[in-house]
Amino acid sequence: MSSGPTACRNTYLLMRHGHSEANQQGRIVSSPCRGVASFGLSDRGRKEVGETLMAWHWALPTRVVHSDFLRTTQTAQRVAKWFDVEGVVDRRLRERDFGELEGQPDARYAEAWAQDALDAEHQCQGIEAVNRVAARLLAVIRDLEQASRDECVLLVSHGDPLQILLTALEGRDLRQHRDRALMQPADVVAWPPPVRQWP
Template identity: 30%
Template sequence: MILILVRHGKSVANVNKVLSNDPDKYPLTEEGLQQASFTARELRKLMVSKLYTSPILRAYQTATVIGEALGLIPVVDGRLRERDLGELNNTYMEADHWKLRLMRKEIEARGLENWDSLKRRIANFVEAVAGEEVVVAVSHYDPIRAFVSIATGVEEDVSLWGVSIPNASMTIALYGEGRVKLLTIGAPVLLPSVLSQLNPQPELRGE
């Protein structure tokens, strides 16, 4: 199986520096829609068999743009949703990253979904779709980092501090014979070196 995790395009929440796991707030910005369109064009280089998405609006909008380009209808899967933020939901973070502030004991986050819970639900999603050939799943920053944690064996959230997952980027893994091989983390394009490992069928969908 080829698994391609796509982070949603830039949203109003990203621009306004608001943390939110609400399902129906903070849509994509115009830039975010353009990012989703660019990623969709990249994904046309592959024969994607299934498209899944988080139910959160910014992810669903991204998946809709991708689905229109690929001729696929996005399937909503709650396991791809944003991290449950607890009392941090819909809060504005002006200065340092909220995780740094948590580590410094400057803020509390009652109800925040823990790292192990996040990894379990992402692992459960991957196991459920393992029978597909080429899967695209639109999700969020922390769930995708949780997948990177599973694939690399890096255990703690803060240990992945330097791992960047930009908006509309692609994190790609190959699954086979019980092994996982990460090909990209947060990549904006499908490079020829990556495509050569994915056995694509170029131009199969046409323009």
Template identity: 35%
Template sequence: MDEESSSFLRNEYWILRHGKSIPNERGIIVSSMENGTLPEFGLSIDGIKQAKLAGELLNQQVEGCKAMRENIRICYSPFSRTKHTAEVVAEVLNIPLEGPQCKAMVQLRERYFGPTVELQSHEKYSEIWTLDEMHPFGAFEGGESVADVVSRLSDALAAMEAEFQGCMILVVSHGDPLQILQTILSAATEQCQGQDQDQEGDYSGDNNSLDSRIKSITVPSVLSQHRMFALETGEVRRLI
């Protein structure tokens, strides 16, 4: 995604999947708010190291630019593993997690995979992702569908776009939400490029609002591809 194609957003976005967590080490699915916010499901020792490395990479991006550093915002899922990751990154960047530059957002939480797989083996993921490819609007046994996650991520983006302008925003979240976020913004960017080729003008009207853009690409052929954007634990990417 190049900078010219991102004119429909007011900020620069980076994404970071949380560092390796205790659930990752144990090979279990922890996706409910009730379990995900428990302190015992935070980062592992390796995960802390991954978060620190991610922070150092981001620090290189803003090194020597005071104005850019002041415009950093960290928006993170309230789960223990993501909050812990955000804490480590904020410390490296010399930003107080409890200050105005950091914000917990419940819309960035882990995808809830359903009661039948909660605290069960990671092997269940393959069944869920197979369903996603065939029916991204279908939920797996009481969990969230891909489309459900798109809806709340759209709300999160709208909130960040409304609150911040000209900022470098780091979104600290989980594997599936970040895959889905990349999927919808990639499709929205391609749509924007197509509009630019078809006509000239300002796309700030109702038909080209962020919400409208995302709704227009929230279709099975787009959402079923989210696994193409998988991240490793502790991986940081520039999004837009």
């Protein structure tokens, strides 16, 4: 399976947006037609982002790159303002397109994930294939690697895309993206992982 750069010139912080109105309603909102203009952060999500910022222990971001969905934009704007850095939209960080499951109860994510575990190329019910999600997010990092060095770039995206991206970066089978530790709303993961300091 495809994997990301083995040696990074930059440091990356991968952040999932805070709890959203779609989460609150238990609905799948993956279409840009709905997700860019609506379904932003819930009150809970705004609180989560604030708590993440107050407890920040990662490197300080030098820029923020984010999906154009409202929930990721609102998350990124809060982070960018907190650190007084530039925020830039990159549509390749968008939510995974869940096709015919759009607008359905979020319990139906399980149907997509069951198919993912069998085939990273499946497009059942018009769902965006795992390998295509991995390719577009890896392309963001590859472009940043070519354009800059020694930066700390915060990427704000969505649950499934980030799970898939991290699985790809780790060089693991993309069908196993649900097997790794799940990112919760407003979670941050550093890539490359920090070197553990032994006493």
